Amino acid sequence: MTRRFKPPIFATTKKGVTTWSLNIGEDEQAVVADLLGQLRTLLASDDDPDVPTSPLLDRLFPNAYTAEEDAEKEAEYQRLMREELVASRLHQIEAVATYIASGEEQTLDESQVIALMQSVNAVRVVLGTMLDVSDDDDPDDDLDDDEYEIERRLYAFLSWLLEWIVRSLRST
Amino acid sequence: MPTTLEPAQVQEPDLDDVPASDRPWIVLVWNDPINLMSYVTHVFQKLFGYSLEKATELMMDVHEKGRAVVASGSREEAEMHVFRLHEHTLWATMEHDE
Numbered sequence: 001m002t003r004r005f006k007p008p009i010f011a012t013t014k015k016g017v018t019t020w021s022l023n024i025g026e027d028e029q030a031v032v033a034d035l036l037g038q039l040r041t042l043l044a045s046d047d048d049p050d051v052p053t054s055p056l057l058d059r060l061f062p063n064a065y066t067a068e069e070d071a072e073k074e075a076e077y078q079r080l081m082r083e084e085l086v087a088s089r090l091h092q093i094e095a096v097a098t099y100i101a102s103g104e105e106q107t108l109d110e111s112q113v114i115a116l117m118q119s120v121n122a123v124r125v126v127l128g129t130m131l132d133v134s135d136d137d138d139p140d141d142d143l144d145d146d147e148y149e150i151e152r153r154l155y156a157f158l159s160w161l162l163e164w165i166v167r168s169l170r171s172t
Numbered sequence: 173m174p175t176t177l178e179p180a181q182v183q184e185p186d187l188d189d190v191p192a193s194d195r196p197w198i199v200l201v202w203n204d205p206i207n208l209m210s211y212v213t214h215v216f217q218k219l220f221g222y223s224l225e226k227a228t229e230l231m232m233d234v235h236e237k238g239r240a241v242v243a244s245g246s247r248e249e250a251e252m253h254v255f256r257l258h259e260h261t262l263w264a265t266m267e268h269d270e
Contacts, residue, residue, distance in 0.1 A: 059206070059263065064254045066200065066267040073247075081255055088259050118260060121211065125261045128206035135205045159208060166214045 008161055009113070009168045018172045019107035022099075022116075024161070032161075033100045035123045035154065036093045042126065043086055043093075059125045061085065092118045110169075117165045120158050127155045197250035199243040202263045203234050215260045216242060219253070244269065 008024045022029070046053055046061075061082060065074040095115035099108060108116070131148055133155070146152060201212075209231055216227035220243055233240035242264075243253045250266040257264035 059204070060258075060261060062258060062263050063265060064251065064258075066265040070267070077251060081251070085255065085258055117211075121207070121261050125206050133205050162208060162211060166208070166210045169214065 007168070008164045009116075010164075011168045011172050012107075013172065019109060020113045020168055021105075021107055028157075029100050031154070031157070032120070033097055035158075036097055036119055039119070039123050039126060040090060040093050040097075043089055046086060056126050056129050059129050060089070060122060089118075089122060091115075092122075110172075113165065113169060117162065117169070120162050120165065124155060124158045124162065127151055127158070131155060196269055197245060197247050197266050198241045198269045199245075199250050199253045199257070199264060199266050200239050201230075201234050201242050201257065202265070203238045204263045207262060209235065212262065215257070215262060219256050219260070 006023050008028075009020055009022050011018050011020050024032075042054055042057060046057060063074055064077045064081070065071075092115040095112055096119050099106075099112055099116075131151055212234065213224070213227045213231045216222050216230055217224060220227075222230070230240045230242055242257075243250070245253070247266075254264050254266050
């Protein structure tokens with residue numbers, strides 16, 4: 001091996017300014033963009049009173065209050081904050097989608113990396129909910145003959161990417 | 173006198189030192205099988221300014237004991253923490269401190 005492995009995302013600091021480079025191919029970027037588009041659709045359906053809220057979104061919008069006796073505060077919280085949480089997610093997705101759609105090898109700033117981190121994790125959480133991931137899951141389980149093989153591979157891909165995103169933010 | 177500088181000490185908010193009446197609400201993070209350990213640690217550092225050691229300790233508490241108290245404060249403060257944790261897709265709730 002003559003070339004050293006370059007991480008899928010890494011930070012570079014020049015003259016005190018840190019920028020990030022996304023080092024994944026066009027195909028992988030298209031996969032991320034496609035998944036974010038699906039999440040955006042799912043989030044938009046949350047706003048439609050005629051469509052029941054998808055159970056896949058449960059983990060994206062947990063209750064704020066632990067105790068049942070705080071149900072009134074919970075209702076108030078959801079009334080004020082749920083929309084804001086949806087807006088925040090859509091904003092982050094938009095930031096990443098715009099970057100990927102630009103198609104150029106430009107660097108990312110910290111806010112874009114954080115948008116990428118939150119969006120990638122939101123998709124992971126939806127996929128993980130769909131796959132009913134548990135602490136006992138063995139990542140080396142045979143994926144063949146699994147009806148969710150594709151989702152499992154996407155989940156693994158996003159976990160790998162997220163791990164490197166966190167590492168790139170830590171290194172600064 | 174040591175000739176090298178001591179590493180900067182990060183001021184840890186010590187929950188035990190604050191009177192209970194000033195921190196009526198606690199913010200809990202619950203274990204879930206999806207969020208990565210490194211990610212959870214990073215979010216704790218970023219949102220609460222904890223050192224790597226403190227954030228790792230809290231993350232391990234979440235992982236092993238099922239939950240950890242990560243912050244406390246007034247209802248408004250706690251709601252804001254919960255919101256920011258939810259933005260990061262962590263499973264967080266708040267409750268009145270007994």
